[in-house]
Amino acid sequence: MDDRNINAPLAKLFTLWAAVGISSWQEAAAAAAALYSFLLIFEWTWKKVWRPILELAGWLKPRAPRRRSTTDWDEL
Template sequence: MEHDTKTGIVKSGSAWLLVVIADLGIKSWGDVAAMLAALYSLVLLIEWAWKRIARPIFEAHGWIAPRKRRHIETTGHGDL
């Protein structure tokens, strides 16, 4: 009996998921690919804005701790 209940819940949940996806206008795999590409582009834009714009402003105001800069140790000429 418990297995039947879980199976029914999973089936109805997946049916509602498909209804929501269809309401978004996704009707083919090409639409899925386009939506994922747009989502990935949005994530990249947000990351760029955070690194180049928001984080330096937040660090300047002291709202977040500044990043620790890496120090590259240099050796003399010819030293390995």
């Protein structure tokens, strides 16, 4: 098998990382942590802020409340 077929995607990946500014594993870990933090903040604001506003405006269907029966509590 030709080595160029394997090395080309790896070179593109490293070029993309360098274009973003990631040149070490420490920077890659920091970028992953930043992305994860952004996703957690986005999820929280969606659940606590944006979804209730859009439900009140009538743009989203309100979620049905969770109902538990006595047998559900016994299983816990």
